[in-house]
Amino acid sequence: MYRSLFTGLAILFSSILFAQKEDSVFIRQIADDILMNGKSYSNLHTLTKTVGGRITGSPQMYKAEDWGMKALKDAGADKVWLQECKVPRWVRGDKEQAKLIVGNKEESLAVLALGNSVGTETNGITAPVLLVNSFEELEQKKDEVKGKIVFYNYKFNPKFIETFYGYGDAVRYRGAGASRAAKYGAVAVLVRSVTNSTDNYPHTGAMRYDNSLPKVPALAVGQWDADKIADALQQNKNATIFIKTNAHTMSDTTGHNVIGEITGTEFPDQYITVGGHLDSWDPAEGAHDDGTGCVHSIEVLRTLKALGYKPKHSIRVVLFADEENRGDGGEKYAEEAKEKKEKHVFGLESDAGGFTPRGFSIALPADKLEKIRKEWIPLLQEYGVYEFSNGGGGADVNPLNKTFGTPVSELRPDSQRYFDYHHSPNDFFENVNKRELELGAINMTALIYLVDKYGF
Amino acid sequence: MYRSLFTGLAILFSSILFAQKEDSVFIRQIADDILMNGKSYSNLHTLTKTVGGRITGSPQMYKAEDWGMKALKDAGADKVWLQECKVPRWVRGDKEQAKLIVGNKEESLAVLALGNSVGTETNGITAPVLLVNSFEELEQKKDEVKGKIVFYNYKFNPKFIETFYGYGDAVRYRGAGASRAAKYGAVAVLVRSVTNSTDNYPHTGAMRYDNSLPKVPALAVGQWDADKIADALQQNKNATIFIKTNAHTMSDTTGHNVIGEITGTEFPDQYITVGGHLDSWDPAEGAHDDGTGCVHSIEVLRTLKALGYKPKHSIRVVLFADEENRGDGGEKYAEEAKEKKEKHVFGLESDAGGFTPRGFSIALPADKLEKIRKEWIPLLQEYGVYEFSNGGGGADVNPLNKTFGTPVSELRPDSQRYFDYHHSPNDFFENVNKRELELGAINMTALIYLVDKYGF
Numbered sequence: 001m002y003r004s005l006f007t008g009l010a011i012l013f014s015s016i017l018f019a020q021k022e023d024s025v026f027i028r029q030i031a032d033d034i035l036m037n038g039k040s041y042s043n044l045h046t047l048t049k050t051v052g053g054r055i056t057g058s059p060q061m062y063k064a065e066d067w068g069m070k071a072l073k074d075a076g077a078d079k080v081w082l083q084e085c086k087v088p089r090w091v092r093g094d095k096e097q098a099k100l101i102v103g104n105k106e107e108s109l110a111v112l113a114l115g116n117s118v119g120t121e122t123n124g125i126t127a128p129v130l131l132v133n134s135f136e137e138l139e140q141k142k143d144e145v146k147g148k149i150v151f152y153n154y155k156f157n158p159k160f161i162e163t164f165y166g167y168g169d170a171v172r173y174r175g176a177g178a179s180r181a182a183k184y185g186a187v188a189v190l191v192r193s194v195t196n197s198t199d200n201y202p203h204t205g206a207m208r209y210d211n212s213l214p215k216v217p218a219l220a221v222g223q224w225d226a227d228k229i230a231d232a233l234q235q236n237k238n239a240t241i242f243i244k245t246n247a248h249t250m251s252d253t254t255g256h257n258v259i260g261e262i263t264g265t266e267f268p269d270q271y272i273t274v275g276g277h278l279d280s281w282d283p284a285e286g287a288h289d290d291g292t293g294c295v296h297s298i299e300v301l302r303t304l305k306a307l308g309y310k311p312k313h314s315i316r317v318v319l320f321a322d323e324e325n326r327g328d329g330g331e332k333y334a335e336e337a338k339e340k341k342e343k344h345v346f347g348l349e350s351d352a353g354g355f356t357p358r359g360f361s362i363a364l365p366a367d368k369l370e371k372i373r374k375e376w377i378p379l380l381q382e383y384g385v386y387e388f389s390n391g392g393g394g395a396d397v398n399p400l401n402k403t404f405g406t407p408v409s410e411l412r413p414d415s416q417r418y419f420d421y422h423h424s425p426n427d428f429f430e431n432v433n434k435r436e437l438e439l440g441a442i443n444m445t446a447l448i449y450l451v452d453k454y455g456f
Numbered sequence: 457m458y459r460s461l462f463t464g465l466a467i468l469f470s471s472i473l474f475a476q477k478e479d480s481v482f483i484r485q486i487a488d489d490i491l492m493n494g495k496s497y498s499n500l501h502t503l504t505k506t507v508g509g510r511i512t513g514s515p516q517m518y519k520a521e522d523w524g525m526k527a528l529k530d531a532g533a534d535k536v537w538l539q540e541c542k543v544p545r546w547v548r549g550d551k552e553q554a555k556l557i558v559g560n561k562e563e564s565l566a567v568l569a570l571g572n573s574v575g576t577e578t579n580g581i582t583a584p585v586l587l588v589n590s591f592e593e594l595e596q597k598k599d600e601v602k603g604k605i606v607f608y609n610y611k612f613n614p615k616f617i618e619t620f621y622g623y624g625d626a627v628r629y630r631g632a633g634a635s636r637a638a639k640y641g642a643v644a645v646l647v648r649s650v651t652n653s654t655d656n657y658p659h660t661g662a663m664r665y666d667n668s669l670p671k672v673p674a675l676a677v678g679q680w681d682a683d684k685i686a687d688a689l690q691q692n693k694n695a696t697i698f699i700k701t702n703a704h705t706m707s708d709t710t711g712h713n714v715i716g717e718i719t720g721t722e723f724p725d726q727y728i729t730v731g732g733h734l735d736s737w738d739p740a741e742g743a744h745d746d747g748t749g750c751v752h753s754i755e756v757l758r759t760l761k762a763l764g765y766k767p768k769h770s771i772r773v774v775l776f777a778d779e780e781n782r783g784d785g786g787e788k789y790a791e792e793a794k795e796k797k798e799k800h801v802f803g804l805e806s807d808a809g810g811f812t813p814r815g816f817s818i819a820l821p822a823d824k825l826e827k828i829r830k831e832w833i834p835l836l837q838e839y840g841v842y843e844f845s846n847g848g849g850g851a852d853v854n855p856l857n858k859t860f861g862t863p864v865s866e867l868r869p870d871s872q873r874y875f876d877y878h879h880s881p882n883d884f885f886e887n888v889n890k891r892e893l894e895l896g897a898i899n900m901t902a903l904i905y906l907v908d909k910y911g912f
Contacts, residue, residue, distance in 0.1 A: 035614040041654075158491040158891070161839055198497075198890050356812075356870050358840075383617055384814075384870075386842045414812050414840075414870065416891040434654050435614070435872040 023379055023453075026307075027446045031383060033303050040295040040441050041434045043071050044354075047294065048285035048429040055282045056322045057089030057253045064278050065256050068294065068319040072260030075298050076305035077317070080260045085321040085332040087255035090116050092282055093246030096219060097124070098190070102232050102239045109229070110222035112204040112283055112424075113247040114174060114191070115325060117218040124244030125149070125217065127187050131233050135172070135180060146185030149241050151221075152177045153230055156196045156419070163196060163415040164352070167422075170194045171205070178218040179210035188217040188243055192226040194419070200224040201424040204281050206325055217245050255279075257329050258319040260301060266312040273316045273333075273347045274300050274448055275396055277323035284427040288418065291429075292354030292437055294319050296411070299441035300448050311452045313345060320396040323351065327395050334399035346451045347397030347408040350444060353421070354437040355413035357384045360447060361391030362409040363401055368456045376450055385443045387412075407456055409447070411440055479835055479909075482763075483902045487839060489759050496751040496897050497890045499527050500810075503750065504741035504885040511571075511738045512778045513545030513709045520734050521712050524750065524775040528716030531754050532761035533773070536716045541777040541788040543711035546572050548738055549702030552675060553580070554646070558688050558695045565685070566678035568660040568739055568880075569703040570630060570647070571781060573674040580700030581605070581673065583643050587689050591628070591636060602641030605697050607677075608633045609686055612652045612875070619652060619871040620808070623878075626650045627661070634674040635666035644673040644699055648682040650875070656680040657880040660737050662781055673701050711735075713785050714775040716757060722768040729772045729789075729803040730756050730904055731852055733779035740883040744874065747885075748810030748893055750775050752867070755897035756904050767908045769801060776852040779807065783851050790855035802907045803853030803864040806900060809877070810893040811869035813840045816903060817847030818865040819857055824912045832906055841899045843868075863912055865903070867896055 034040070051067055054060040065082065072080045098109040113119070130148045132138045138150065152173040160166040171194050178189045193203035200222035209215045221229070232239045258278060264270065276293020280286020297317045304311065320329030337344060348360075362369065373388050380386075392398055393408030400406040413436070421427040490496070507523055510516035521538065528536045554565040569575070586604045588594045594606065608629040616622040627650050634645045649659035656678035665671045677685070688695045714734060720726065732749020736742020753773045760767065776785030793800060804816075818825065829844050836842075848854055849864030856862040869892070877883040 031617070032615055159488055161487070161895070163891075196891065356872050416812050416895065417889050420889070433873050433876070435619075435652065439617070439872065 020379065023450065026449065027379055029307055030303055030445045030449070031442045033306055034299065034438050034442050034445070037306065038299060038438050038441065039075070039302055040299040040437050043295040043298060044287065044291050044432060044437065045429055047291050048287050052285050053282040054278065054280050054286060055090070056087035056255055056279045056325055057250065058282070061255055061279065065258050068258035068278055071298050072258065072301065072317060075260065075302035077260030077301055078263045082256035083259055083332065083336065085255050085257055085328055086252050087322045087328050088325045089250040089253050090325065091248055091250060093119065093248060096245040097243065098219060098221070099242040100229055100232055100239060101126070101242060102236050107228070109225040110200050110202050111219040112202040113245040114204055114207040114218040114220055115281065116207050116209070116249065117178065117245070117247050118215045119245045119247045120188070120217050120243060124242055125188050126240055126242040129229065129233060129239060129241050131230060138180060142184040145181060148186055149188045149190060149243065150181035150186040151190045151229055153192050153226060155192065156194060158196055163419050166196060167194060167419060174205055174220065175207055178207055178216055179213045182213045182216045186216055190219050190221050190241065193220045193222055195223065195422065195424070197223060197420040201426050203422060203424040204283060205423045217243060219243060219245060255321040257321050257333055260317045262301060262305060262311055262315045264312050264314040265310045268314050270313045270343045270345050271316055272313045272345055272448060272452060273318055273397060273400065274444065275318035275320055276350050277329060277396055278319040279322050279324050281324060281423045283425045285429055287427050287429050287432050288353040288421045289423065289427055290323065290351045292432060292440065293350035296350040296441045296444055300445045303445045304449065309449065313452050315448060315452065323395050330396035330399045334403040337400070338403050344400050344404050344406040345455065347393055347400040347406050348444060348448065349394040349397045350411040350440060351394040351396065352411060352415065353413050353418040354432045354440060355417060356436045357411055357413045357440050357443045359385050359387035359389055359412045360409045361389045361412055362407065363392045364407050364456060372456065380443055380446055383442050383446070384439050411444055413440060476835065479906065482905065483835055485763055486759055486901045486905070487898045489762055490755060490894050490898050490901070493762065494755060494894050494897065495531070495758055496755040496893050499751040499754060500743065500747050500888060500893065501885055503747050504743050508741050509738040510734065510736050510742060511546070512543035512711055512735045512781055513706065514738070517711055517735065521714050524714035524734055527754050528714065528757065528773060531716065531758035533716030533757055534719050538712035539715055539788065539792060541711050541713055541784055542708050543778045543784050544781045545706040545709050546781065547704055547706060549575065549704060552701040553699065554675060554677070555698040556685055556688055556695060557698060558692050563684070565681040566656050566658050567675040568658040569701040570660055570663040570674045570676055571737065572663050572705065573634065573701070573703050574671045575701045575703045576644070576673050576699060580698055581644050582696055582698040585685065585689060585695060585697050587686060594636060598640040601637060604642055605644045605646060605699065606637035606642040607646045607685055609648050609682060611648065612650060614652055619875050622652060623650060623875060630661055630676065631663055634663055634672055635669045638669045638672045642672055646675050646677050646697065649676045649678055651679065651878065651880065653679060653876040657882050659878060659880040660739060661879045673699060675699060675701060711777040713777050713789055716773045718757060718761060718767055718771045720768050720770040721766045724770050726769045726799045726801050727772055728769045728801055728904060728908060729774055729853060729856065730900065731774035731776055732806050733785060733852055734775040735778050735780050737780060737879045739881040741885055743883050743885050743888050744809040744877045745879065745883055746779065746807045748888060748896065749806035752806040752897045752900055756901045759901045760905065765905065769908050771904060771908065779851050786852035786855045790859040793856070794859050800856050800860050800862040801911065803849055803856040803862050804900060804903065805850040805853040806867040806896060807850040807852065808867060808871065809869050809874045810888045810896055811873060812892045813867055813869045813896050813899045815841050815843035815845055815868045816865045817845045817868055818863065819848045820863050820912060828912065836899055836902055839898050839902070840895050867900055869896060
């Protein structure tokens with residue numbers, strides 16, 4: 001019995017080793033193909049330079065959809081189609097303005113209206129400023145708010161090593177600050193940009209109004225100018241600020257998830273989804289957020305096709321229509337999947353920038369997570385991925401998890417530079433490094449291959 | 457017996473756990489202090505913007521030494537001194553020129569003379585070009601070399617994930633190409649820049665002549681222009697190139713290793729060295745190479761001092777005088793240590809850029825390496841370091857290993873962007889990210905703390 005057990009184990013181990021060898025060789029082919037013949041960087045160049053910023057409902061949204069269809073066809077998708085999806089239409093209008101006024105001196109401020117915010121009247125608003133460093137301070141000073149512009153001066157906490165925690169901590173002021181100040185009679189709000197950058201670019205992003213309260217204009221201000229306002233108020237409490245924004249919301253319109261598919265050989269009706277979001281904020285080119293996620297996902301398909309890999313499951317690349325504003329793209333995709341009773345075995349997303357990968361977050365039970373850590377990390381570590389952290393996907397694939405319990409995952413690149421660019425005018429192509437981008441595509445392709453071959 | 461063994465083990469484990477807890481708390485303090493009060497970024501700003509490029513023997517070398525003395529004093533060193541060190545003095549002179557000439561058409565090329573190369577006569581050299589893709593091809597075509605400019609068109613291999621391997625593979629042509637071509641009568645050489653960048657910056661760096669052969673001028677050419685030359689030669693074999701360089705070598709002069717020390721409390725005569733090199737190539741500001749290594753090392757001292765840590769061993773920060781050219785700084789430091797019979801317990805170097813750290817390479821026996829992997833990686837992983845690879849230090853601390861057998865180590869940051877900047881005109885401050893730089897300093901400080909406390 002011992003001998004047969006031993007023999008059995010030996011066969012088991014040698015077949016595991018053989019599989020690992022084969023996987024390691026195939027992943028090396030994936031890497032070589034992407035590093036030698038990859039299209040992610042040139043695809044990103046086309047998207048950012050010929051389409052540019054592509055907020056939902058804008059003419060660029062439709063141009064981006066056309067780009068996506070073409071890129072997926074060129075990558076070798078068996079079929080490519082558009083999935084209709086209602087999307088919001090918030091419009092910035094003419095460039096917003098802001099000035100800090102101290103006595104006779106006026107200095108313009110680097111600002112961006114926040115997504116979904118309302119504009120000012122034609123003449124703008126000039127009002128005294130109340131600086132608060134937190135919501136707690138707002139509550140303490142609620143009697144001083146009326147008629148003022150509230151300036152939220154909450155700083156991105158540098159102590160979080162993973163910067164997304166710093167973002168999660170600070171973004172409350174952008175999201176909810178306007179209504180919380182309007183409750184006490186504020187006429188507008190300025191929010192220190194949610195960034196750990198060392199420059200003065202303002203960073204926009206979505207905000208939400210509490211519909212039971214007056215809607216007041218809301219703008220993000222660059223880091224240096226946030227300091228400038230704080231300094232000015234220390235010198236002179238009577239400093240005022242002028243703002244003028246032309247932002248407004250129009251009725252919803254129709255956008256599309258752009259979908260490309262390689263049909264599976266064994267389980268054509270079972271789907272593996274990999275995607276990024278096609279929409280972006282308007283002030284720049286939407287390079288890291290989330291052009292890189294789109295081209296990563298297209299590259300997964302291109303590479304598997306180029307290497308002649310025949311997936312067991314159908315692999316779908318989805319360029320989601322709306323992540324930035326209301327998350328309509330991901331919701332629509334899961335909703336239609338539910339209607340059609342599709343079976344979704346995995347969803348992977350890239351929406352944390354085109355930086356060198358470090359890991360994937362993944363929603364799996366502890367034993368399965370431990371298993372893939374043991375078996376797959378040795379295959380990926382050479383390419384930079386050394387951890388599968390316990391977590392979910394992003395906003396676009398999480399609805400699959402909610403609807404079907406599908407395991408979902410997100411690429412976790414190094415996060416140090418992400419919030420330098422996020423939602424700001426410097427999120428352009430030149431700030432993406434070709435090799436860092438390609439390493440993301442390599443690891444995503446390898447993960448899709450492993451999931452297709454072994455499941456969880 | 458089992459019970460006492462169990463009790464013994466329990467005490468052992470709990471004391472290990474207690475120590476790990478204490479270490480983890482202290483390393484968190486290191487991180488917080490660097491992220492909140494760190495000086496590495498502002499130190500780098502001063503070095504790059506007020507001193508700039510600082511090749512050995514240049515006036516900037518002396519300015520850099522003054523900067524280093526002051527920065528170390530400001531960081532809280534117990535003593536700071538200069539260690540005299542003979543250094544080479546290669547001078548670029550007036551800006552080099554190169555033109556590609558096809559028929560009547562002349563196009564200027566982005567070039568930099570290689571370090572240690574000789575210049576041309578006043579009128580420059582105009583000659584036909586022989587393109588070779590490798591030394592093998594040079595040997596095959598040796599009869600065609602005479603009177604020509606040999607153009608080494610060897611490309612940086614993108615398949616190496618760790619870019620330093622790509623560098624090691626391609627740098628042969630920069631180092632030895634001139635003499636190997638001169639052997640067959642070449643009048644000069646051009647070398648495709650040793651970089652995986654997507655731009656056209658030329659990248660300089662050291663070359664060496666074989667003194668038994670004629671010395672011919674040698675220049676690096678930018679990537680786009682290397683392609684341009686190759687294309688032109690395909691169209692027209694009679695294309696010629698004009699070059700003019702004013703490079704020359706003067707007699708050696710005196711530079712200095714700049715040294716700052718915190719004196720140890722238990723073993724003041726045993727040294728832990730941490731350093732980077734103060735010299736840089738001249739075309740830019742020497743930011744990633746190796747301003748970041750200098751400010752990393754100074755930050756180790758500043759942080760330990762700021763936190764009131766009293767090291768057991770004396771900790772020395774060394775800003776080495778010459779790494780780029782002949783390696784005189786590191787050699788001198790080890791030589792004097794030998795003369796003085798110093799005991800060196802550890803040498804750590806940062807000379808791979810100010811990018812987010814991934815690991816340390818370290819020269820240790822396998823069992824010791826395994827031990828620190830097990831005990832220290834869990835302490836560092838939160839800050840980005842997940843591996844101790846088997847390897848040595850860099851050129852500056854390796855002489856300690858050679859002289860005394862001292863364990864030496866080097867910070868291994870993510871390498872994807874390093875050769876975009878290395879030795880090129882875009883190695884300037886703005887290409888260093890504050891947080892990435894600071895994470896390097898955090899991990900280096902933590903490693904020095906652990907080595908001081910536990911040894912190997």
